[in-house]
Amino acid sequence: MNIEFSTKKLIDNYSSMIFHIALGYLRNKEDAEDLVQEVFINYIKYIKKNNKFTDENHEKYWIIRVTLNLCNNQLKTYKKKDKFYSNDETLQEFNFNEDEICLLDCISKLKAKYRDVFELFYIKEFKISEISKILNISESNVKTRLKRARESLKMTLQSGGDNQSERFGKRN
Amino acid sequence: MKDLEKEINNVKNKINNIDLDENFKEELNHKLTLEYEKENKNNKKKIFYFPKQVVAAILCIVILSSCVFADEIEQFVLGLFHNTDISIEEILENKNLQKFDMEYVEKDGIKMKIDYALVEKDSIYLVFNVLSEENIDKIYLDKFALMDENKNIIFDSTHLKSSRYALYNKKIDDKNSVCILEINNVKTIKRVSQLDINISSIIILSNEKMNQINNEWIFYINLINK
Numbered sequence: 001m002n003i004e005f006s007t008k009k010l011i012d013n014y015s016s017m018i019f020h021i022a023l024g025y026l027r028n029k030e031d032a033e034d035l036v037q038e039v040f041i042n043y044i045k046y047i048k049k050n051n052k053f054t055d056e057n058h059e060k061y062w063i064i065r066v067t068l069n070l071c072n073n074q075l076k077t078y079k080k081k082d083k084f085y086s087n088d089e090t091l092q093e094f095n096f097n098e099d100e101i102c103l104l105d106c107i108s109k110l111k112a113k114y115r116d117v118f119e120l121f122y123i124k125e126f127k128i129s130e131i132s133k134i135l136n137i138s139e140s141n142v143k144t145r146l147k148r149a150r151e152s153l154k155m156t157l158q159s160g161g162d163n164q165s166e167r168f169g170k171r172n
Numbered sequence: 173m174k175d176l177e178k179e180i181n182n183v184k185n186k187i188n189n190i191d192l193d194e195n196f197k198e199e200l201n202h203k204l205t206l207e208y209e210k211e212n213k214n215n216k217k218k219i220f221y222f223p224k225q226v227v228a229a230i231l232c233i234v235i236l237s238s239c240v241f242a243d244e245i246e247q248f249v250l251g252l253f254h255n256t257d258i259s260i261e262e263i264l265e266n267k268n269l270q271k272f273d274m275e276y277v278e279k280d281g282i283k284m285k286i287d288y289a290l291v292e293k294d295s296i297y298l299v300f301n302v303l304s305e306e307n308i309d310k311i312y313l314d315k316f317a318l319m320d321e322n323k324n325i326i327f328d329s330t331h332l333k334s335s336r337y338a339l340y341n342k343k344i345d346d347k348n349s350v351c352i353l354e355i356n357n358v359k360t361i362k363r364v365s366q367l368d369i370n371i372s373s374i375i376i377l378s379n380e381k382m383n384q385i386n387n388e389w390i391f392y393i394n395l396i397n398k
Contacts, residue, residue, distance in 0.1 A: 007204040011197055019192050024183075033196055040204050042388060048211040049315060049330050049372065051386070069279060069388060076275075094190055100183050103176075123184050136280070154176065 010040060014060070017124065018067050024123045025071035025115075026078070027091050027104055035074065039067050061134045064120070072112045106156040114149035117142055272393055279387035281305045282374065286391050287350070289367070296361050298369065300351040307378045308349045310341045314384065315373035318355070321366035327355050367393050 018039050022032035043063065053059035091101050107118060116135060120126045121142075128146075132139045269290045276283035281304065288299035296318075302311050318327040329337065340352040371389040375382055 007201050007208060010204070011201055015192055015197060015200070020187050020190070023187050023190060029190070033192070036192070037200055037203065040200070041207055044204065044207050044211055046372065048208075066388060073277075073390075094186060096183070096186055099179060100186065103179050103183055122180050123187060125184070157176070 007040075010043065014063050015040075018063065021064070021067050021119060021124060022071055024104070024119050025108065026074055027101075027108070029094075031074065035067070035070055038070055039063060042066050042070075057133070061130075064134050068116050068119075072116075075108060075112075103157070106153055109156055110149055110152055114145050114152060117145040118149040118153070121146055270393075270396060274391070274393075276301075276303060277389050277391065279389055280385050282376070282385060282387075282389075284371070284389050284391075286369070286393055289393055289395060291361055291395060294359050294361055295354065295356045296358055296367075297355075298353045300353065302349045302351055304347050304349075304376065306376075307346045308376055309343070309379065310377040311349050311351045312339060312375040312377070313351065313353060313371055313373075314375050316353075316369065316371040318358075319368040319370070320360065320364045321368075323368070324360075326358055326360055326364065361395075364395055367395055369393070 015036050018036045019032050022035040023029065026032050026035065043066070046062075047053075053062065091104070096104070107115060110118060117131060120131045120134065121128070126134065128139050128142050131142045135142070137145075269288055271288055272286050274285050276285045278284075283303040285301050286298055287301045288297075290297040290299075300311075300313075302308065313329070316329050317325055319325050327337070336357060337353060337355040340354070342350040342352070344350060369391040373384060373386045374389075375384050377383075
């Protein structure tokens with residue numbers, strides 16, 4: 001097997017997907033890039049331990065699961081260090097306005113199980129059936145989590161809106 | 173709500189329009205190729221290749237023999253959970269036992285953390301605290317690896333080395349179990365200051381049913397060699 005080719009194929013197939021998921025979570029380009037690398041290193045270690053993927057979907061879903069886990073771990077580290085404030089500056093470089101940054105901030109405050117479903121459904125536009133397979137939960141469970149994520153987000157935006165306004169000074 | 177959906181849509185479009193730099197991709201390709209080769213070299217260090225059944229049989233013998241060897245240590249570590257804090261403090265002083273106050277790492281509904289580590293000569297004992305949403309009768313660490321601060325693999329359960337390991341279980345309650353991992357013949361363990369523990373597969377035994385879970389539980393602990 002040509003190693004150069006296989007790693008290149010891996011990068012071509014999945015790097016953008018991982019990067020976009022990570023960016024939605026971490027809101028920091030450099031950290032999202034680091035996470036792409038970490039996911040692929042985990043992938044190499046996984047296959048070198050004689051683990052095999054049955055098909056492309058199996059591989060893709062495994063990669064997404066690892067990405068979500070690493071993102072959630074990274075978020076915990078952020079929360080400890082209160083790093084999100086500095087991350088917002090990097091989003092402004094990509095023309096995200098304050099409302100959009102505020103929305104991402106509220107998404108990041110969702111419980112991990114709601115955030116995962118929300119990100120996959122809204123940001124990466126996966127189907128309910130796909131999310132069900134990725135997260136290994138039933139489709140009805142995905143729908144319930146999505147509903148609760150929307151409700152929770154709405155509540156956070158309404159009740160936390162005041163805090164967000166204070167933070168940005170402008171949000172109406 | 174419509175505004176919210178519009179805003180979500182805007183965020184989605186903006187995120188998905190940010191591309192990775194081609195330079196980054198090239199650099200990543202290079203790094204991954206190196207990583208792949210490094211893993212290949214690690215695998216080549218294996219001298220013998222056995223079918224899984226043979227490996228399982230050898231491991232059973234090794235585990236059984238380790239059980240006899242480590243009986244005292246097992247009693248000692250298990251005893252920690254019956255003793256008062258004072259005696260734990262005494263043990264901490266007299267033995268190289270370290271207590272960790274870390275958060276659980278949760279994957280697929282299984283929460284794990286390391287409560288204690290003990291380094292004795294060329295052996296290491298790690299005490300895992302496992303919480304599950306489902307009942308746990310026993311937990312087995314199926315695939316795991318230990319790395320030092322320089323990312324050198326000092327133990328890999330999937331590789332046959334001269335090191336041997338054993339697992340002991342203690343049920344705290346239906347959903348909480350303590351799993352003690354003992355690894356012997358780790359010659360370099362005394363020189364390790366930071367240990368990276370990566371568990372990639374566990375097997376949970378509940379009501380005589382086995383459930384294998386593949387994921388990544390990663391822990392970092394600092395070892396103080398007294």
